[in-house]
Amino acid sequence: MSDDTVRCESEPSAFQVGLRRPYMDATADHDDRDSSDESVDDARPHTSDPFDVTTVLVPVDGSDEAMHAVEYAVSVAERYGARVHALYVLDPETVRRSAPGEPDDDAIAAASEGFMDAARDVAADRVELTHSSAYGFSPTMKSRHPGSVVLDAAADAEVDFVVVPREPGGEANELLGRAAEYVLQYATEPVLSV
Template sequence: MTLAVETVLTPVDGSDTSMRAIEYAVAIAERYDAGVHALYVVDEETTRTASFGDVDDSELAAANEAFIADAHELAPEGVSLSHSSAYGFSAMTKTRHPGSVVLDAAEDVEVDFIVIPRQPVSGDPDEPLGRAAEYVLQYATQPVLSV
């Protein structure tokens, strides 16, 4: 059975750990002649302050764009890199979790493979990608590489 991969999803948060996940996603995409979609997952504190209107969307967008610009440097010419962002939490919806956000994006973008950073940067398991990893590993229908 041959694995067919057209799009690789990797959730990111701007950290070095998520940049390493981009490197893996790009390597997989290059191997399968696929594209990469980076999902920038916004952390809980930023989400909470955004719900009160205390976050400057342009600053958040600038941080996302700066990270994605660095990620583009990792992708060889034959690998396309698209991106989007999502709040990993919701003050109004208790079922919104970083893992469910990643899996929703995987469905929306129709990805065939997921590369997810498993280790939180600070060692705090409550960081969004650390929380998302366990969820994605349990519930994803696509193959998942945890890095």
């Protein structure tokens, strides 16, 4: 495994992602090149700043796919010595069904905390994990897209990298599926879709 590969320790062979630093030497993987060839060295982009990641954002909703994304986010953060911020995104249907103070409200909070406890277990002794919650919509703006909620959180937390879960089959109507599409199109940070 090269030093640019991220591996999730929980399932070494199942979760491998090749991440390359920007401006990385494209010829580094080719052993047939003569490293003393100055024309190759002159053609390489030079940068004094390595790819730096201090915070990885992962939007989650309590699903298995979201936990899969947490595992990747932890691996990326571990690779770069960063921390993970998990954003628990609530969908509008869940919120509409729950009136303040109702038992559903407590159930939502318990499910969120249960998921975050499991996420903390994944990150334990590897990276720092923080979390917050957000509505995957805006109660005051009907056209607010769940992806913009994620991007706003990314800007607020000043993240350097985003890991988004894909729903199985790419269901466009699923909250995180819609958010992932949007984030992939509009994020200014590097995005890994898993």
